[in-house]
Amino acid sequence: MNKPGHLTNQTRAGLLFAAPWLIGFSVFLLFPLLKAFYNSFTEYTILTPPVWIGFENYADIIRDELFWKSLGNTFYYAFIAVPVSTVIAISLAMLLNTKVKGQAFYRTFFFLPALVPAVPLAILWLWLFNGEAGIINAIIEPIFGVRPNWLGDVNLAKNILIVMSAWGVGHAMVIYLAGLQQVPIALYEAADLDGASPLRKTFQITIPMLSPVIMFNVVMAIIGSFQVFTQPYIMFPGGAPERSTYFYSVYIYDAAFRDNRMGYASAMGWIMFLIILVLTLTAIKFMDKKVHYESN
Amino acid sequence: MPHHANLTLFGMNLTPVLTVIGVAAIAWAAVTSETSIQKPARADGRVVVTYWEKWSDFEFDAMRAVVDEFNKSQDKIFVEVLSVPNIAQKTLLATSGGIPPDIAGLFGGNVAQYAYNNAVIPLDEFAAEAGINRDQYIPAYYDFCTYRGQLWCLPATPASTALHYNVDMLKAAGFDEPPKTLEDLDAMDKVIGRKDGDSLKSMGFLPTEPGWWPFAWPGFFGGKLWDGETKITMATPENIRAYEWMGSYSKRYGSATVSSFQEGFGTFKSPQNAFMDSKVATVLQGVWMHNFITTFKPELNYYAAPFPYPADRPELANSTVLDLDILVIPRGAKHPKEAFEFIKFVQSQKGMEMLCLGQKKNSPLAKTSPGFLENHPNPHIKLFQSLAFSENAIAPPKTPIWAQWGDEIRTATQSINSGSKTAEQAMKEVDTKMQPLLDKVIRRERALGIYPEKTGEENN
Numbered sequence: 096m097n098k099p100g101h102l103t104n105q106t107r108a109g110l111l112f113a114a115p116w117l118i119g120f121s122v123f124l125l126f127p128l129l130k131a132f133y134n135s136f137t138e139y140t141i142l143t144p145p146v147w148i149g150f151e152n153y154a155d156i157i158r159d160e161l162f163w164k165s166l167g168n169t170f171y172y173a174f175i176a177v178p179v180s181t182v183i184a185i186s187l188a189m190l191l192n193t194k195v196k197g198q199a200f201y202r203t204f205f206f207l208p209a210l211v212p213a214v215p216l217a218i219l220w221l222w223l224f225n226g227e228a229g230i231i232n233a234i235i236e237p238i239f240g241v242r243p244n245w246l247g248d249v250n251l252a253k254n255i256l257i258v259m260s261a262w263g264v265g266h267a268m269v270i271y272l273a274g275l276q277q278v279p280i281a282l283y284e285a286a287d288l289d290g291a292s293p294l295r296k297t298f299q300i301t302i303p304m305l306s307p308v309i310m311f312n313v314v315m316a317i318i319g320s321f322q323v324f325t326q327p328y329i330m331f332p333g334g335a336p337e338r339s340t341y342f343y344s345v346y347i348y349d350a351a352f353r354d355n356r357m358g359y360a361s362a363m364g365w366i367m368f369l370i371i372l373v374l375t376l377t378a379i380k381f382m383d384k385k386v387h388y389e390s391n
Numbered sequence: 392m393p394h395h396a397n398l399t400l401f402g403m404n405l406t407p408v409l410t411v412i413g414v415a416a417i418a419w420a421a422v423t424s425e426t427s428i429q430k431p432a433r434a435d436g437r438v439v440v441t442y443w444e445k446w447s448d449f450e451f452d453a454m455r456a457v458v459d460e461f462n463k464s465q466d467k468i469f470v471e472v473l474s475v476p477n478i479a480q481k482t483l484l485a486t487s488g489g490i491p492p493d494i495a496g497l498f499g500g501n502v503a504q505y506a507y508n509n510a511v512i513p514l515d516e517f518a519a520e521a522g523i524n525r526d527q528y529i530p531a532y533y534d535f536c537t538y539r540g541q542l543w544c545l546p547a548t549p550a551s552t553a554l555h556y557n558v559d560m561l562k563a564a565g566f567d568e569p570p571k572t573l574e575d576l577d578a579m580d581k582v583i584g585r586k587d588g589d590s591l592k593s594m595g596f597l598p599t600e601p602g603w604w605p606f607a608w609p610g611f612f613g614g615k616l617w618d619g620e621t622k623i624t625m626a627t628p629e630n631i632r633a634y635e636w637m638g639s640y641s642k643r644y645g646s647a648t649v650s651s652f653q654e655g656f657g658t659f660k661s662p663q664n665a666f667m668d669s670k671v672a673t674v675l676q677g678v679w680m681h682n683f684i685t686t687f688k689p690e691l692n693y694y695a696a697p698f699p700y701p702a703d704r705p706e707l708a709n710s711t712v713l714d715l716d717i718l719v720i721p722r723g724a725k726h727p728k729e730a731f732e733f734i735k736f737v738q739s740q741k742g743m744e745m746l747c748l749g750q751k752k753n754s755p756l757a758k759t760s761p762g763f764l765e766n767h768p769n770p771h772i773k774l775f776q777s778l779a780f781s782e783n784a785i786a787p788p789k790t791p792i793w794a795q796w797g798d799e800i801r802t803a804t805q806s807i808n809s810g811s812k813t814a815e816q817a818m819k820e821v822d823t824k825m826q827p828l829l830d831k832v833i834r835r836e837r838a839l840g841i842y843p844e845k846t847g848e849e850n851n
Binding site for chain 1: 415480483484486487504507508509510589590647650651652653654655722791792794795798801802805806809811824835
């Protein structure tokens with residue numbers, strides 16, 4: 096037994112090994128996080144010292160119409176983009192898991208979009224959805240006789256970003272694919288002996304066995320979609336049209352770096368953190384009952 | 392693993408210790424980077440003044456030529472100029488980090504924000520010592536640089552705007568003269584605006600092309616966005632009339648049709664620019680437009696005239712939107728005195744005209760040298776130069792909340808154009824959203840004792 100207050104050499108060595116990460120975490124994550132928490136109770140214009148104002152920022156945020164608007168947009172995006180891209184990613188992974196000729200080629204092919212950097216991708220989508228000269232309308236118009244104004248219509252613009260998120264499911268797909276390969280063949284063989292249909296095998300074997308991976312990916316997707324920034328920021332300056340594409344992260348950025356309201360932005364950041372925390376915990380609680388771990 | 396193996400590892404292998412030292416060294420370097428970023432002294436003993444400029448391209452070359460001229464003109468100071476994209480933010484962050492450049496070439500619309508945030512130093516004493524005063528400038532340009540009674544910047548190149556019109560398109564539609572009144576402009580649009588099925592082929596005018604100054608429309612109707620001090624007044628009859636007029640263009644052809652037409656435009660800096668491509672016959676544009684036309688569409692037969700005024704308000708003739716590039720000394724600059732020497736050089740007749748000729752813009756100075764207007768590359772320069780003196784010049788409000796307020800106006804105009812809100816509704820909403828922010832700024836300024844302070848020249 097060691098006396099309290101004295102670290103064993105082993106502990107000391109362990110801490111030293113962990114030190115680079117611990118220092119990095121403290122300096123680049125923990126400190127900014129705590130500083131932002133403090134700043135959220137201040138009026139802070141970056142160049143003048145923060146002035147303590149208590150809960151004023153939070154009170155202002157609740158009254159801020161734009162806060163609700165951007166939050167609403169973000170929820171809309173997350174609540175559609177997360178399920179849609181999850182279903183697409185799982186479906187693709189299952190298709191790519193079937194033994195067909197050229198399997199490696201297809202896997203690469205469907206992963207490729209995830210490798211295109213966000214900025215050129217945003218520009219390309221702008222061209223595709225251009226109401227006047229875009230290729231999407233060039234296809235739609237002869238068939239349906241309509242020419243939707245994708246980028247300029249308040250009801251359509253947000254949905255383009257959802258389509259784009261479905262385009263970028265490559266990373267999640269690869270993780271699902273890895274998960275699929277962990278499913279023991281024996282289970283399928285047993286099901287085959289019992290005469291189970293492919294659909295039944297999917298819902299009784301594949302999805303339950305995949306559930307830990309689904310949970311991981313869904314949680315990551317929730318976090319990611321609440322922080323969506325690059326695409327809307329590039330494609331729809333100022334959240335045009337009429338702020339229908341103005342997302343929460345963009346508002347935080349504008350408040351901090353356009354308006355120099357660092358305290359306000361910090362408060363918004365913390366609210367976002369709490370929202371994501373609650374959503375993630377809810378997702379975990381909800382799914383935990385349904386998640387099967389192989390060791391159980 | 393046996394216990395002693397760890398000990399041996401700890402005793403023999405210094406990797407973790409070295410790693411910690413490495414991380415500590417990086418952290419230390421980051422903390423003390425101020426000293427490492429400092430420019431080494433020059434062998435000739437001249438003070439090095441760093442200057443960040445937002446421009447790249449020929450505008451930057453023009454500024455660099457002025458810098459070279461200054462460096463040649465004396466042997467005490469050496470200005471090093473650097474083209475810095477996204478300059479407002481970078482300057483702000485460098486200033487907050489204690490390592491600002493000595494001079495920054497920023498945008499004139501945000502002077503109040505810089506001053507309010509303590510980002511720049513007042514130049515009153517330097518200017519007084521150098522004999523620089525408001526009389527030497529076109530007043531509206533000088534006034535960009537004042538806020539709450541102090542001088543925070545001095546001009547680099549200015550701009551004014553006018554109606555650019557496609558002579559051939561107007562002629563083909565039966566107009567030999569550019570529109571004088573807004574009613575003329577509307578009438579011309581009705582002739583030139585051409586729909587083919589449900590898609591537009593051309594328009595006479597389109598308020599959202601390029602739509603860079605949505606805040607300016609009230610000015611053309613004699614409206615004011617605020618009282619210049621404490622009260623935002625977006626929903627006055629003049630302002631509502633202005634935005635109703637703006638929205639009438641979307642209404643005339645259908646907002647979806649117009650917005651789809653607009654999506655077909657190429658980018659501003661391209662031959663597919665709506666004006667250069669003869670899709671829109673007239674456009675409100677600045678003195679710089681000539682440069683782009685000569686680059687992308689030299690054969691375009693165009694001319695410039697003052698922007699039209701409402702027929703019932705002839706006194707509003709010669710309204711123009713003004714813009715200004717500025718030079719500031721960020722707070723914490725190491726060589727403010729030397730920095731001002733360069734700024735002073737730019738303010739001289741010689742320095743300023745060299746710069747304005749190089750950037751192909753008008754001059755912010757009240758007097759121009761003989762030959763400046765005559766030798767100017769822009770054939771319409773006399774118009775732009777005289778418009779800047781106009782009593783009806785329109786400049787953005789000088790308040791630290793302008794970035795947000797301007798954005799709010801932009802969004803409101805989108806709602807008016809789409810028809811989702813009336814001009815009155817949209818403007819009342821801007822009032823309600825922005826007034827509390829302005830109140831807050833004024834409360835803080837009162838607490839700091841920098842307001843009220845009548846300046847006597849707060850405009851618009």
